[in-house]
Amino acid sequence: MNEPVTIKHIARQLNVSVSTVSRALKDHPRIGPETKARVLALARELGYQPNVLSLNLLNNRSNSIGIIVPKISYNFYSQAISGIEEVVIAAGYNNMICQSNERYEREVANAAYLASHRVTGLIVSLAGSTQSYEHFTGLLNQGLPLVFFDRVCDELATSRVIVDNQRAAYTAVTHLIEEGCRRIALLAGPPSLYISNQRKQGYLDALRMHAIPLCEEIIGHSDFTEAGAARLTQQLLDLAEPPDAIFAVSDRLAISTMTVLKSRGIRIPGEVALVGFGNDSILSLVSPTLSSVDQDPFEIGKVSAELLLRQVTTGAAPEVRVIATRLIVRESSRKR
Amino acid sequence: MNEPVTIKHIARQLNVSVSTVSRALKDHPRIGPETKARVLALARELGYQPNVLSLNLLNNRSNSIGIIVPKISYNFYSQAISGIEEVVIAAGYNNMICQSNERYEREVANAAYLASHRVTGLIVSLAGSTQSYEHFTGLLNQGLPLVFFDRVCDELATSRVIVDNQRAAYTAVTHLIEEGCRRIALLAGPPSLYISNQRKQGYLDALRMHAIPLCEEIIGHSDFTEAGAARLTQQLLDLAEPPDAIFAVSDRLAISTMTVLKSRGIRIPGEVALVGFGNDSILSLVSPTLSSVDQDPFEIGKVSAELLLRQVTTGAAPEVRVIATRLIVRESSRKR
DNA sequence: TTGTAAGCGTTATCAA
DNA sequence: TTGATAACGCTTACAA
Numbered sequence: 006m007n008e009p010v011t012i013k014h015i016a017r018q019l020n021v022s023v024s025t026v027s028r029a030l031k032d033h034p035r036i037g038p039e040t041k042a043r044v045l046a047l048a049r050e051l052g053y054q055p056n057v058l059s060l061n062l063l064n065n066r067s068n069s070i071g072i073i074v075p076k077i078s079y080n081f082y083s084q085a086i087s088g089i090e091e092v093v094i095a096a097g098y099n100n101m102i103c104q105s106n107e108r109y110e111r112e113v114a115n116a117a118y119l120a121s122h123r124v125t126g127l128i129v130s131l132a133g134s135t136q137s138y139e140h141f142t143g144l145l146n147q148g149l150p151l152v153f154f155d156r157v158c159d160e161l162a163t164s165r166v167i168v169d170n171q172r173a174a175y176t177a178v179t180h181l182i183e184e185g186c187r188r189i190a191l192l193a194g195p196p197s198l199y200i201s202n203q204r205k206q207g208y209l210d211a212l213r214m215h216a217i218p219l220c221e222e223i224i225g226h227s228d229f230t231e232a233g234a235a236r237l238t239q240q241l242l243d244l245a246e247p248p249d250a251i252f253a254v255s256d257r258l259a260i261s262t263m264t265v266l267k268s269r270g271i272r273i274p275g276e277v278a279l280v281g282f283g284n285d286s287i288l289s290l291v292s293p294t295l296s297s298v299d300q301d302p303f304e305i306g307k308v309s310a311e312l313l314l315r316q317v318t319t320g321a322a323p324e325v326r327v328i329a330t331r332l333i334v335r336e337s338s339r340k341r
Numbered sequence: 342m343n344e345p346v347t348i349k350h351i352a353r354q355l356n357v358s359v360s361t362v363s364r365a366l367k368d369h370p371r372i373g374p375e376t377k378a379r380v381l382a383l384a385r386e387l388g389y390q391p392n393v394l395s396l397n398l399l400n401n402r403s404n405s406i407g408i409i410v411p412k413i414s415y416n417f418y419s420q421a422i423s424g425i426e427e428v429v430i431a432a433g434y435n436n437m438i439c440q441s442n443e444r445y446e447r448e449v450a451n452a453a454y455l456a457s458h459r460v461t462g463l464i465v466s467l468a469g470s471t472q473s474y475e476h477f478t479g480l481l482n483q484g485l486p487l488v489f490f491d492r493v494c495d496e497l498a499t500s501r502v503i504v505d506n507q508r509a510a511y512t513a514v515t516h517l518i519e520e521g522c523r524r525i526a527l528l529a530g531p532p533s534l535y536i537s538n539q540r541k542q543g544y545l546d547a548l549r550m551h552a553i554p555l556c557e558e559i560i561g562h563s564d565f566t567e568a569g570a571a572r573l574t575q576q577l578l579d580l581a582e583p584p585d586a587i588f589a590v591s592d593r594l595a596i597s598t599m600t601v602l603k604s605r606g607i608r609i610p611g612e613v614a615l616v617g618f619g620n621d622s623i624l625s626l627v628s629p630t631l632s633s634v635d636q637d638p639f640e641i642g643k644v645s646a647e648l649l650l651r652q653v654t655t656g657a658a659p660e661v662r663v664i665a666t667r668l669i670v671r672e673s674s675r676k677r
Numbered sequence: 678t679t680g681t682a683a684g685c686g687t688t689a690t691c692a693a
Numbered sequence: 694t695t696g697a698t699a700a701c702g703c704t705t706a707c708a709a
Contacts, residue, residue: 008483024704028679055457056398062703065685083414359688360695363686367688391687396686
């Protein structure tokens with residue numbers, strides 16, 4: 006039960022003051038070379054580790070970046086986190102990862118937790134149920150740098166890293182139209198989320214551009230959960246006139262949809278074509294392989310971290326970055 | 342840029358001392374009801390949030406549990422983390438999640454980072470490359486409660502949450518034998534890892550029990566990466582006498598193996614049967630669906646957290662828990 | 678070159 | 694019932 010070594014221990018053993026020890030350890034100029042050597046030697050011998058808590062208290066600021074994502078188990082987010090991590094660690098910071106589990110209350114708690122730890126900045130993707138942003142406005146007013154990615158908040162003047170959701174959705178739906186689909190259902194996300202609306206807008210654009218009449222009954226808003234997607238899919242299939250294609254605004258929804266389609270013996274893409282969003286690594290392994298919009302989550306994470314660190318170190322203004330997407334066509338939507 | 346409110350601000354505004362404010366906020370008995378009301382009112386109005394850093398420094402202990410896993414993107418670990426989180430949050434703690442990325446150096450850095458934040462305890466699954474444990478022995482000697490799960494260290498006297506790897510592997514290999522396979526390859530993990538050896542032992546047991554001769558050339562040790570598994574699979578298939586089944590000690594390895602088999606046009610399970618370990622949610626979606634050993638990662642996480650918290654609160658002794666597994670037979674190993 | 682002392686935000690102890 | 698003070702580990706003017 007040897008308790009942690011502090012500079013006090015070192016000072017006492019060496020019969021010098023704590024400030025001398027501090028200076029020796031910090032490469033301070035005004036210190037005798039011999040004293041310095043003695044301190045460093047003993048510090049090493051005792052396995053001295055600076056107490057981060059006290060340093061953070063002193064600076065009123067920790068050396069960590071806070072990350073809040075809906076769920077780390079979502080492939081997209083764990084990859085984005087890896088991207089963030091690469092940049093953050095190279096810059097000498099650490100990161101504190103939190104998941105909201107898609108719940109607003111957890112997101113609020115996470116934000117408070119990270120703020121109370123005086124993180125250097127915050128990188129956030131919103132929970133599906135989040136509809137108000139006071140838990141962030143307060144922090145912004147305190148001057149805490151904040152970067153949203155993927156599920157961003159467009160009401161706050163922060164950096165944002167997004168893909169061109171509207172264009173990507175437009176491309177995906179146009180692809181379905183070109184494959185001959187005419188009754189294309191949309192499996193959307195919660196209307197409260199910006200990206201959800203953007204993707205829906207792209208869907209609407211594509212229909213309009215190709216003079217396909219809009220039909221509200223084949224547009225379903227999910228809560229981004231598998232269960233919700235499955236329920237909506239069942240409803241779509243039970244319609245008098247079921248769709249001949251489904252565009253799901255996330256891969257998890259698409260997978261859930263696929264499971265339902267298969268369980269009802271519906272051929273993909275023969276009877277119903279399917280396109281997802283996110284290009285999860287799973288998609289090329291399932292059968293049929295699933296078409297999707299590739300978003301490069303690792304890159305999105307990296308850029309998010311870069312924007313945040315730039316804001317921290319150079320005081321740069323918030324910035325919006327749009328990352329390129331591309332449609333990956335696989336079996337689930339190839340009808341000819 | 343309004344800076345965080347402290348008890349000093351409140352004290353000054355109310356013309357009382359900081360200790361009075363502290364007492365009011367902490368429901369201390371010796372405080373005038375009127376003063377208390379005034380303090381609470383102002384604290385609420387100003388949006389006072391206690392400074393966690395100073396509290397942690399004072400107690401030399403944070404209110405968080407540290408978690409180190411090889412990769413949060415591995416389905417097994419993100420689910421285990423969710424299990425841990427459920428218990429930890431219900432008990433009023435937070436958690437700090439770190440990933441070693443399978444690298445020993447990151448694991449050491451993570452351990453130091455979490456220790457320096459004076460986490461209440463540590464829940465760890467080892468990196469594939471970890472072969473020495475000094476980064477943990479020091480912390481143990483400082484009295485930091487430590488629980489290993491999944492990839493545990495059997496050289497340290499800590500709590501451990503594992504499955505009966507040897508028995509599970511035995512069952513899986515026996516299943517392959519019963520399906521008629523006679524030349525069963527083992528795709529093992531790094532020999533430095535305890536679980537890797539346990540699973541290998543189960544494999545050996547099964548062969549011996551069924552009088553199947555052991556053949557060293559069809560036993561390959563991977564580093565738990567997809568690339569490594571793919572390389573080993575290629576080698577196995579290039580043998581003069583390739584295997585008629587492969588038992589991979591992790592689902593990621595199995596998936597990688599499956600990809601190679603498919604790319605070479607080898608029928609599963611017709612020519613080569615395949616069984617994985619972990620029962621990743623992906624397995625029922627791939628084609629053919631993959632047999633695997635189910636480990637219940639959520640439960641493993643929960644139990645790990647429970648053991649840790651018990652140790653923290655009641656000073657209970659370290660304990661080893663074995664979680665039940667079951668073999669899930671799917672298409673990839675069903676030959677009749 | 679080294680030491681003293683204040684301070685970061687909070688709580689606990691002691692005194693008033 | 695309240696206030697002053699020390700302490701947690703560390704850094705940094707300022708003094709010596």
